Amino acid sequence: MRPSSFPCTRRRVLGAGLAGTAVAVAGCATPAGSARPRVVVVGGGWGGLGAARTLARGGKAQVTLVEPNGGFMSCPLSAHYIAGWQPASDFQRSYDGVDRAGIERVRERVQSIDRAGSAVVTAGGKRIGYDFLVLSPGIEYMEEAITGYAQAREQLPVGFRAFEQIAVREQVDRFLAKGGNFVISVPAPPSRCPPAPYERAFLIAEQMRRKGVKGKIVLLDASPAPLPPPIAKPLLNGIKNVYAAEIDYIPNAGLTAVDIGRRVLTTAMGDVPFTEANLVLPQRAPALIRQAGLGERFAAVKLPSFQSQADEKIYVIGDSAGVPLPKSGHVAFGTGVQVAQDILRRIDGKPAPAPGGMVALPAGICWAAVTHDQAAMINVAATLTPGEPPKLAFQVDPEHNAASGKGSMEWGRQMWGNMLG
Ligand SMILES: Cc1cc2nc3c(=O)[nH]c(=O)nc-3n(C[C@H](O)[C@H](O)[C@H](O)COP(=O)(O)OP(=O)(O)OC[C@H]3O[C@@H](n4cnc5c(N)ncnc54)[C@H](O)[C@@H]3O)c2cc1C
Known part of the structure; x- marks a missing residue:
């Protein structure tokens, strides 16, 4: 054998x-x-x-x-x-x-x-x-984790899989036209690209400011702070220092239910009404x-x-x-x-x-855009020593900058070229 x-x-x-x-x-x-x-x-x-x-x-x-x-x-x-x-x-x-x-x-x-x-x-x-x-x-979304989500699925697309982004864009367009409460939820880890819900909030908030939209983006985080810990600094900087007027950040607000008729979300921190909602569900x-x-x-x-x-x-x-x-x-x-x-x-x-000894595992780069032309870079290297759990080493821009913004688009074009020719 x-x-x-x-x-x-x-x-x-x-x-x-x-x-x-x-x-x-x-x-x-x-x-x-x-x-x-x-x-x-x-x-x-x-x-x-x-x-x-x-x-x-x-x-x-x-x-x-x-x-x-x-x-x-x-x-x-x-x-x-x-x-x-x-x-x-x-x-x-x-x-x-x-x-x-x-x-x-x-x-x-x-x-x-x-x-x-x-x-x-x-x-x-x-x-x-x-x-x-x-x-x-x-990934698949764990819809059953949020009571009422299955009935609301068509109206509340997650947009964390290819092409679903188109339906989320329609929600954003409605919000930017009318204002109100745009709620984005952040699931507890593990999930696809942890900085992604915050990045969405930032780029929509930037449009709100540009267009003078009246309303708020409510960011409901299931965790006490953005996770994993090394990514918290640039994301909290975006929330507190760049978009304090546009974003209400509610930590420890794990989502449990949605009432699509009344347009109300139930969370660990109480009920939250919404005009539009982008609920990022737990995944498997x-x-x-x-x-x-x-x-x-x-x-x-x-x-x-x-x-x-x-x-x-x-x-x-x-x-x-x-x-x-x-x-x-x-x-x-x-x-x-x-x-x-x-x-x-x-x-x-x-x-x-x-x-026979330590080996490198595939490394990763994630981008967290804070404005449409400035991002924070999150670089993760991983190694494995036989008999031990993998070790991760993070290298993170503490603040967003134009070099990372430009780098993110260059990275995307290069990766898509490698993947698709
Ligand atoms: C908003 C957002 C921002 C992100 N930003 C970054 C970033 O900056 N950097 C980064 O590295 N990653 C980022 N990610 C994460 C990245 O998109 C995922 O980690 C990556 O797509 C995972 O690749 P995958 O091959 O596992 O799944 P996918 O890329 O989702 O591919 C899965 C494919 O399988 C197909 N499929 C599903 N079920 C079946 C089936 N039964 N039969 C046949 N085909 C099937 C699907 O149609 C799909 O094309 C981001 C993710 C999101 C949502």
């Missing part, structure tokens, strides 16, 4: 008698004349694209990307669109470069994973077999992961490999993975590249040896 090498499952061999007959292939390196190992990547976001592009470049695997959206829209930097500073097109890209890279793209949603049969099954009933599976489907990995027995709230993976603890053919990356790293696109992309390289080594029959 070679647990970290190519799993040597039954797979199609070109020219093997009856067309399409599955033939058991012995040995772990791809035998001459056989089909290339099949790698299925679920999710064409930050993590999935990192994996699919790297695998395609390796030239040793047949790569299939399963993604229901016909194009890509970035969550990072999209506050600039939501608050009306930039057009949506600045944050959207086509999948043409993915297609040109020789990746087979299936525009469907994966409904279930048949681990025993090594196949994913799409909502349209398509069965796609794999030798290796990379899961990067992002999509149901697909739990139903396949790969973890509870998030997927259980081994570090540093990101291989599932339950299944050596499966890797779970990005925000679906239950690891103490920031839920960031930068980390997701880097992890996609890393697991693709691991798979390519396993295809060659040369799996990576277990680390």
